[in-house]
Amino acid sequence: MNDPFLIRSNTFDRLVEEYLKHGSLIVAVDFDNTLFDYHNKGWQFPAVAELMKDCKSLGFKIVVFTGSAKERHSFIKDYCRSLGFIIDGVNEDVIDWHQDKSLDWSQSKIYFNILLDDRAGLGEAYNTLRILVNLYK
Numbered sequence: 652m653n654d655p656f657l658i659r660s661n662t663f664d665r666l667v668e669e670y671l672k673h674g675s676l677i678v679a680v681d682f683d684n685t686l687f688d689y690h691n692k693g694w695q696f697p698a699v700a701e702l703m704k705d706c707k708s709l710g711f712k713i714v715v716f717t718g719s720a721k722e723r724h725s726f727i728k729d730y731c732r733s734l735g736f737i738i739d740g741v742n743e744d745v746i747d748w749h750q751d752k753s754l755d756w757s758q759s760k761i762y763f764n765i766l767l768d769d770r771a772g773l774g775e776a777y778n779t780l781r782i783l784v785n786l787y788k
Contacts (some may be wrong), residue, residue, distance in 0.1 A: 663779050670783065678706050678747055679716040679763035682727050685773060686715075686734065690721050700734040702777065705784045712739045716761060718769070731760060744746065 655661050670676050680703060683689035686696050699763055715727055715738050724741045731738045739745045744761045767776045 663782060666765060666779060666783055675710050676764040676782055677712045677714065677762060679714050681768035682715050682717040682719060684769040685767060687730060694744045699777065703736045705788060707736045709784060709787060712745045714738060714740045714745050714761060716742060716766065
C-alpha cells in the first residue's frame with residue numbers, strides 16, 4: 652500500500668504537526684446526522700458534541716460544513732450553542748485567504764484540518780481527533 656494517508660499513524664502525525672505548527676486546528680463538522688438527528692430517528696450524537704466542546708476548550712475553530720440552505724444557518728448556530736459550543740461559521744472559511752490579493756480563493760472549498768461527517772469516515776476522523784485532544788487537553 653503506497654497511499655500515505657491510508658496509514659492511520661500518518662493521518663494522526665499530520666494532524667499533530669499542524670496543531671504544533673499553528674497552535675490550533677480548524678475542525679469542519681457536518682450537521683445532519685453528525686450533530687443533529689435530521690431524519691427524526693431518535694438518534695443523539697453526544698460523543699461528537701462533547702468532542703466539539705473539548706476542541707473549543709483548546710482554542711480550535713469549528714466550522715459546520717453542510718449542504719443545508721442558508722435559511723437554516725441560524726438554526727444550526729443556535730443548535731450547536733444548545734449543545735454547549737459556539738461555532739465559528741457555517742460553510743465559510745475561518746481563515747482570511749485574501750491577504751494575498753493575487754489569489755482567487757472564492758471558488759475553492761473551505762479549509763479545514765479535519766472533517767467529521769457521517770458520510771466520510773466519521774468514526775476514523777472522530778478517533779483521530781479524540782486522541783489528539785486527549786493528548787493536549
